Amino acid sequence: MENIKKMDGYIFSAQIPFLHIQRHLSEYLTEIPCTFFDITAQDFYFKLAEIHYKYPDFSIKHSMIDFLYEENDYLNLKEIISPDDFPFILDNSIQIFGQPNAYELIYEAHAKLWKEKRIRFSLTRLSSLYTFFEDEHIIPIVVNPTLDSMKATILELVHGIELEDLTNNQVVAGYLEFSIPQNDPTEIEYRQIALYKSILDFNRKHGTALITSRNAIHYELITNYSEFSMITNNQEICSLAKFLKENLTFKVKIGWGIGKTLQEARIQAEKASTYCTGSLTESYILTKENELLGPLDGHSSVSIGTFDNDKLEEIANDTNISLLHLQKIYGLIYKHKINAITADELSVHLTVTVRTASRILNRLEECNYASSTKSKATQSKGRPQKLYELNL
Secondary structure, eight states: TTTGGGOOOOOEHHHHHHHHHHHHHHHHHHSEEEEEEOOOHHHHHHHHHHHHHHHTTOGGGGEEEETOGGGGGGGGGGSSSOGGOOOOSSSSSSGGGSSSSSSHHHHHHHHHHHHHTTEEEEESSOOOOOHHHHHTTTEEEEEOHHHHHHHHHHHHHHHHHHHHHHHHTOOOEEEEEEETTTHHHHHHHHHHHHHHHHHHHHHHTTOOOOOEEEEEEEEEEEEEHHHHHHHHHTTTTOHHHHHHHOOOOSSSEEEEEEOOOOOHHHHHHHHHHHTSSSOEEEEEEEEETEEEEEEEOOSOOEOGGGGGGGHHHHHHHHOOOHHHHHHHHHHHHHHHOOOOHHHHHHHHHHHHHHHHHHHHHHHHHTTTSEEEEEEOOOOSSSSEEEEEEOOO
């Protein structure tokens, strides 16, 4: 476990070690390409031809084959053999191999069928299965991947590693803009210095290497996708926003941009920063596919694709509600799969006052994009709140 992140990728010998490691160390392997040597359809039918040659009395109907499951489409056997002649299998899912006692489960499944005299052949991927049958004079037929299929698996892993490297080395730009106090040059200069110092402190504390350049009222950050993923916890929570919120007395808008080029990433970052309309420091991402993600606070982050914008722009024109607020509301509905909300709840997700949230909901109702339903009781004192059913 100590060295797991030092590797570029992993290949396991078969399903059991692959699923066992995946089950117990999944949080360490999310960004590392992993695979295992498996039986391909070509391997399987090549072996079947060999078995028919060696055992003239071979009958697939009276066989147990423990490596057929949904995930490999039963190696196409269901397309060839009728249900009445289909062999016995271990389970319909490969996940059976991930059980802690997988070897015992597989042995017991084979042994039960032999004891009941329902099979005469056992085809298995487990080269050690024969040791379980030593006292029963049963010799399973071991089916292994061919050299060609193993080479193909290795090449597939190498390709995955190359793609991962390309992704991790993408350039990501950050655009940080602080709020400007009116007619106070001294305060502006102080905020410039304080923000720059906080970025340096963040680098020191988190071991990051954000390249920073200063402009009039904003800072530009340059990093790679790998470090960006770490800073934003895979685009869920922006640790930089959290750090700045705790260490600065003024609001900072943070926009992250991902693009095919540095210039494109810069443009996306500046656009993303414009969505930071709350009263506190916020962080948004705009990807190269123009997908907006945010605010990156771990619980109210929403994803809005460009395909939604035509309809939302139409609603914005009808209601005079800002497109940004409508995008956030739409993302909230989509992510949390809800269609009714109170003004209090909406104010939290939009980072606006309850009065502003009520005004937005009332306006949506006036234009037939929402309808108020029966009141919702609250734990706090006061009148129960209206529940607005949204229709965007």
